[in-house]
Amino acid sequence: MAFSIARNGNLPIGQTRHESQKLLNQTTEATLLPQPLDFSGIEDIRDIVKSSVSGELRTVRELCAVMRTLQSARGVFEQLKKLSDDEGSSDRYSSLLEILQNCDFLTELDNKIEFCIDCNLSVVLDRASEDLEIIRFERKRNMNNLESLLKKVSTRIFQDGGIDSPLVTRRRSRMCVGIRASHRSLLPDGIVLNASSSGATYFMEPRDAVELNNMEVRLSNSERAEEQAVLSMLTSEIAESESEIMYLLERILELDLVSARAAYARWIDGVCPVLDQNSEGLESSKTKSSLSVDIEGIRHPVLLESSLRSSSTSVTDLDGGNGIMHSRNLSEGLDDFPLPIDIKIGCATKVVVISGPNTGGKTASMKTLGLASLMAKAGLYLPAKATPRLPWFDLILADIGDHQSLEQNLSTFSGHISRICKILELGSKNSLVLIDEIGSGTDPSEGVALSASILQYLKDRVNLAVVTTHYADLSRLKERDFRFENAAMEFSLVTLQPTYRILWGCIGNSNALTIAKSIGFDKEVLDRAHKWVEKLMPDKQTERKGILYQSLTQERNMLESQARQAGSIHSEIMKLYHEIQDEAEDLDSREEALKAKETQKVKQELKAAKAQIDAIIQKFENQVKNVNSDQFNTLIRESEASIAAIVEAHRPTDILARESYSSLYVPQVGDQVIVKGFGGKLATIVEAPGDDGMALVQYGKIKVRVNKNRLKATPKSQRNAETIPRLKGLAQIQKNSLKPSFDVNDDVDAPFGPAVQTSKNTVDLRGMRAEEASQQLSMAISASRSKGVLFVIHGMGTGVLKERALELLKNHPRVAKFEQESPMNYGCTVAFIK
Numbered sequence: 001m002a003f004s005i006a007r008n009g010n011l012p013i014g015q016t017r018h019e020s021q022k023l024l025n026q027t028t029e030a031t032l033l034p035q036p037l038d039f040s041g042i043e044d045i046r047d048i049v050k051s052s053v054s055g056e057l058r059t060v061r062e063l064c065a066v067m068r069t070l071q072s073a074r075g076v077f078e079q080l081k082k083l084s085d086d087e088g089s090s091d092r093y094s095s096l097l098e099i100l101q102n103c104d105f106l107t108e109l110d111n112k113i114e115f116c117i118d119c120n121l122s123v124v125l126d127r128a129s130e131d132l133e134i135i136r137f138e139r140k141r142n143m144n145n146l147e148s149l150l151k152k153v154s155t156r157i158f159q160d161g162g163i164d165s166p167l168v169t170r171r172r173s174r175m176c177v178g179i180r181a182s183h184r185s186l187l188p189d190g191i192v193l194n195a196s197s198s199g200a201t202y203f204m205e206p207r208d209a210v211e212l213n214n215m216e217v218r219l220s221n222s223e224r225a226e227e228q229a230v231l232s233m234l235t236s237e238i239a240e241s242e243s244e245i246m247y248l249l250e251r252i253l254e255l256d257l258v259s260a261r262a263a264y265a266r267w268i269d270g271v272c273p274v275l276d277q278n279s280e281g282l283e284s285s286k287t288k289s290s291l292s293v294d295i296e297g298i299r300h301p302v303l304l305e306s307s308l309r310s311s312s313t314s315v316t317d318l319d320g321g322n323g324i325m326h327s328r329n330l331s332e333g334l335d336d337f338p339l340p341i342d343i344k345i346g347c348a349t350k351v352v353v354i355s356g357p358n359t360g361g362k363t364a365s366m367k368t369l370g371l372a373s374l375m376a377k378a379g380l381y382l383p384a385k386a387t388p389r390l391p392w393f394d395l396i397l398a399d400i401g402d403h404q405s406l407e408q409n410l411s412t413f414s415g416h417i418s419r420i421c422k423i424l425e426l427g428s429k430n431s432l433v434l435i436d437e438i439g440s441g442t443d444p445s446e447g448v449a450l451s452a453s454i455l456q457y458l459k460d461r462v463n464l465a466v467v468t469t470h471y472a473d474l475s476r477l478k479e480r481d482f483r484f485e486n487a488a489m490e491f492s493l494v495t496l497q498p499t500y501r502i503l504w505g506c507i508g509n510s511n512a513l514t515i516a517k518s519i520g521f522d523k524e525v526l527d528r529a530h531k532w533v534e535k536l537m538p539d540k541q542t543e544r545k546g547i548l549y550q551s552l553t554q555e556r557n558m559l560e561s562q563a564r565q566a567g568s569i570h571s572e573i574m575k576l577y578h579e580i581q582d583e584a585e586d587l588d589s590r591e592e593a594l595k596a597k598e599t600q601k602v603k604q605e606l607k608a609a610k611a612q613i614d615a616i617i618q619k620f621e622n623q624v625k626n627v628n629s630d631q632f633n634t635l636i637r638e639s640e641a642s643i644a645a646i647v648e649a650h651r652p653t654d655i656l657a658r659e660s661y662s663s664l665y666v667p668q669v670g671d672q673v674i675v676k677g678f679g680g681k682l683a684t685i686v687e688a689p690g691d692d693g694m695a696l697v698q699y700g701k702i703k704v705r706v707n708k709n710r711l712k713a714t715p716k717s718q719r720n721a722e723t724i725p726r727l728k729g730l731a732q733i734q735k736n737s738l739k740p741s742f743d744v745n746d747d748v749d750a751p752f753g754p755a756v757q758t759s760k761n762t763v764d765l766r767g768m769r770a771e772e773a774s775q776q777l778s779m780a781i782s783a784s785r786s787k788g789v790l791f792v793i794h795g796m797g798t799g800v801l802k803e804r805a806l807e808l809l810k811n812h813p814r815v816a817k818f819e820q821e822s823p824m825n826y827g828c829t830v831a832f833i834k
Helices: 002-007 017-031 046-053 060-087 094-100 107-116 130-159 181-186 207-240 242-267 279-284 301-318 327-332 362-377 412-426 444-458 472-479 512-518 523-536 538-626 629-649 654-664 715-721 727-737 770-783 800-811
Strands: 168-171 174-180 191-195 201-205 274-276 291-298 341-346 351-355 385-391 396-399 432-435 464-468 484-492 497-504 672-675 682-687 694-699 702-707 711-713 762-764 789-793 815-822 825-833
Touching: 002 242, 017 094, 017 242, 017 274, 017 362, 046 060, 046 207, 046 242, 060 094, 060 107, 060 207, 060 242, 094 242, 107 207, 130 168, 130 174, 130 181, 130 207, 174 181, 174 191, 174 207, 181 201, 201 207, 207 242, 291 362, 301 362, 341 362, 341 497, 351 362, 351 444, 351 472, 362 385, 362 396, 362 432, 362 464, 362 497, 396 412, 412 432, 412 444, 444 464, 444 472, 472 484, 538 629, 672 694, 762 770, 770 789, 770 800, 800 815, 800 825
Parallel strands: 274 385, 351 464, 351 484, 396 432, 432 464, 762 789
Antiparallel strands: 168 174, 174 201, 191 201, 291 341, 291 385, 484 497, 672 682, 672 711, 682 694, 694 702, 789 825, 815 825
């Protein structure tokens, strides 16, 4: 159905800008589908529906076609809904879903046909009606009886020598047996229904089979009548659903055309155009642009199609004939045919006059604009680059080609003028007018006058008019009215061939004499022609224009070369910039990874050292039970020496210690710090680092934001990290922890354990009531080991919990002292246990 519409040129075209934009939106959504919609089961059943309405009985195959179409249409809708659900966004394919949203898929009719008909065998099923089921049952039973009877008779005839082998067959719609003509007496009351071609064999119906055959005929007729009734019922159902079926087919047809537009867009590697209401609306819009038509690198769609088809054939051959093609790669591999052109027309421009040599591409360029306007109205993508922008035109009125007709008594000029007359009648403020070789076919002076008058008329009555001409006088209209614009098709004076490029704002020359000279025209004829040109255009105006045009072309080529060179340099600079930027960003990540690796290594070494020290302590505790005081002192010294050796082996270097300390340093406002990259000079922190880790520092009058990892603490600013454990004191801490608990003389002077928070020496009171928190804290203090530390996390909140915790710590007999965990943490208190 859609193929027929496309071939007949009846594609839907938006009658308003809103309709055209809706078509474009549908095409855009269809291009986003991860897989094409499956229309394979849908058939053109419009004639079937119309015949059903007129009362004609539909066949089983036709009913099956209706059922397949309904099922396939529902399958398309379900496929579309599934794709929309998988994407997780109901708006992604909203325009496509809207096409089928209000359709009735006639599930009941589909189920009825499927219930009554077996489409694989093309038969009406027994369950289609009760009477049909009964009739078929009776017929089957009667046929069994008839076949049984005839087999017995045929066997008896065979045994009596009346036939070479038992034969049961059907003749004249009745079951019978085969018998030799010479033995027909074996069936005395039999009826001869037929004979073989030689006459040697008769096909006879035995007397006992007559009634059974009559019953078979009656039941067969009844079955046929009941099948006709079922088909009639289904045909009536289709007729009653005519409007729903026809509407569903229209919507499926619309969706099929949308899918075809999307496939075409991928084939030509097209881009979606932007439609503007008109140039006036564009000027007043928020996204103001200086161009009403801004199309870059567009190719003539018809010429591009032939190029794509030839390329697809060659690609198919290269692929071994498998027919697999990729449109994007295909278009990228095309030759420069057709050549892309740029169409740039300002908002204030109403008439564009294109001049230039014959076969220079004037008409093709004008047709490209007209086709692009029609394609955009029909929701088609354009074979262009970037984002093409053009107005929405209500009419595209064109006079292109020779319309002379001997039958209508029209000369070339008459046909030309009659077409322009209709254009002037139909044109509106939103119309596009395209006229090829305006004013041609008559006296040049009258043709110029008439053409100028027509263009003056069009500038006030249409949105845009584009005309081609060889009349130089029409190009001078721009000098008197800013709404006129000139364009020229470029012609190479070196190769004497057109380049098919449009030069906006320029005036083209026909170059007739130059071309004639290049092909070897008679010199005397050319000299005489030059003299005539000088008479027609005094003061060698044409020659000056040619020289000026040539110099401007050379200057333009030079500027284009410089622009390409600048673009290449800019590209190299940006590439180098991005490489440096990537390296700089990678430095931070590598630094963090190195720190993490070093931290993990230190943790592993500390774990190993602790395991060694624990082993020494365990050995000491096992040996101290059975020794005297002298041996005890010896054991202590040996254990201390072993632990000291372990600590010394794992002592970090000064640089590592400083870097580790510096990484734990928390910058505060007013601190004096050293910033990496400032040459070792001191800077002052003006603003503490935020969530992004960036701090504001000041050096002299310069303020700059730097990462806190680049800040190094000075001795003066180290007060913020007093609670950080120092690795240098590990030997002394571990040595003190080795002293036995029964040495009461060391209870007063022995230092407390390291203030390193773990899960075993931490009690979290947050979220508890005051009484519950007091009980938990008391139990934690009682369970703490002697000379240990206890981290009490009470949080800030209203302050009640913190106040109760501090009061309990102050009065508890086992608490030697307590202090805030760090100057930056007000929600945690460290208690030192006696």
